[in-house]
Amino acid sequence: MQSNVPLTPFIIITVIAIAVISAGCTAPVPEPQVSPSMTPLPSQACDCPQLVFSDPEFAFELQRTLAAAYSGEADIGECLATASRIREGDFESWYTEWKKTADHFRHAGDASLAAGHNVSAREAYYRAATYYRTAEFFLHGNPSDPRIVDTWLDSRNAFRDALALDTVPYEIVAIPYGNTTLPGYFYKVDNSGIPRRLLIVQTGFDGCQEELHPYAMEGIRRGYNVLTFEGPGQGEVIRVQHIPFRADWENVIIPVVDYAAGRPDVRRDSITLWGISLGGYLAPRGAAYEPRIRALVADAGTYDIGQNLLEGMKRSGGPAANMTERELQEWLKSDPASFNSAIREMMAADTGTRWMNEQ
Known part of the structure; x- marks a missing residue:
């Protein structure tokens, strides 16, 4: 209530x-590669550096993971090395490469713990937790994908193993x-x-x-x-x-x-x-x-989240390119089928829009 x-x-x-x-x-x-299913938009507004990736959403999520280096829960070199192996705009490639890096540090933490090196184990577990969480990020297009919960659990378990070794x-x-x-x-x-x-x-x-x-x-x-x-x-x-x-x-x-x-x-x-x-x-x-x-x-x-969505629709071209926010609202009310069709076209062309709607 x-x-x-x-x-x-x-x-x-x-x-x-x-x-x-x-x-x-x-x-x-390596030169970024575009997945055949993705057609990049001709002009993308991005408020973050295009580091490794030209795709704004991939660049932003890489930056987000890099930010964890401040607290020792990621490493800049490890992040850049992982990102360099990822195919541009390819969600499966993103998952695969971050998962490989996460698994590596999970195993490194286990080995350090077994050898009695608790500080090294803690640091490896924190980084593994971050990299598992990053790996899972773009999986939500299929909510029943078992990797969503499995990878999230891997992240949480690594994090809790790190916490247990912290002060x-x-x-x-x-x-x-x-x-x-x-x-x-x-x-x-x-x-x-x-x-x-x-x-x-x-x-x-x-x-x-x-x-x-x-x-x-x-x-x-x-x-x-x-x-x-x-x-x-x-x-x-x-x-x-x-x-x-x-x-x-x-x-x-x-x-x-x-x-x-x-x-x-x-x-x-x-x-x-x-x-x-x-x-x-x-x-x-x-x-x-x-x-x-x-x-x-x-x-x-x-x-303003709504304004961000509006700008994305304008960048995609088509009937939304010159509409105001009020006109978009009226379009949604009067013809939801064509509005949803336009959103699906945006999802095919814009990684950020695809992720936001799949999440």
């Missing part, structure tokens, strides 16, 4: 983080939610049980909470306990429980805060919610109905 708690004042901090990563290779990178105290938690639970990690500054400020971090449209580990560690270093979780439509909740997204995100946030506020190591007067990517849209909705949230970070990155 939707809460009727009125909107209360809180701090809204909008963070726009743009990470530009540049690197050189001593060996030549930061943590708990794997289950947050009551309706007739089920939401998965979470509760990271602690220490095991003293002293009530501390709490940072709740949530992911967005396509992320898993294990990817939030570096964010959590930034909170720990600043004296916050940190709770990450996955809600409907995210991570384990969609892959295993098959619970889709919901618009009334307050009915997700309120149970999460209920759980957090019930812990003796949380200061109930100092709870911050940080929503990343689509979470930057969902978190403000949740916070509007939850007065116990005293600060909000709306880290969406994209200001």
Whole structure:
């Protein structure tokens, strides 16, 4: 049931983080190849460097994986070497090559652990977790593909093996939610049980909470306990429980805060919610109905998702090229069959549109 708690004042901090990563290779990178089924658009708007790939979506996801190098959960050389083996725009090639790299570091971690080299094992497991997660990213065109859950589990298991070798105290938690639970990690500054400020971090449209580990560690270093979780439509909740997204995100946030506020190591007067990517849209909705949230970070990155879709349709040419957003809405209402046909044409020509609709 939707809460009727009125909107209360809180701090809204909008963070726009743009990470530009540049690197050189001593060996030549093979010329990108285009899958026969893909016809690149003549002009692509891309707000990220075209590193290795000319395909904007592949370039962006490579950049996203490279960003994990900051926390030691990826390596720039390993990422570039993997990317150089991938066929441009080919989802299967993406999966195969990242899976090979992930398997390599999974085995390296196991070997290090068996030899008593716990630090090396931990580092290898964190990188394996990142690379498995990257491998799985473009598999969702067929929701019944068993590799989706298998590879996600490989990523989560590697991550948890790394956590077990790390020095930061943590708990794997289950947050009551309706007739089920939401998965979470509760990271602690220490095991003293002293009530501390709490940072709740949530992911967005396509992320898993294990990817939030570096964010959590930034909170720990600043004296916050940190709770990450996955809600409907995210991570384990969609892959295993098959619970889709919901618009009334307050009915997700309120149970999460209920759980957090019930812990003796949380200061109930100092709870911050940080929503990343689509979470930057969902978190403000949740916070509007939850007065116990005293600060909000709306880290969406994209200001207007609808405008992005409109620009993609215009780039694709055809009947949408010169339409306004209102005209597109009218087209969808009056002739959904032809509208959907146009979307399918876009999916064939634009990797990003294909991924967004398949996800």
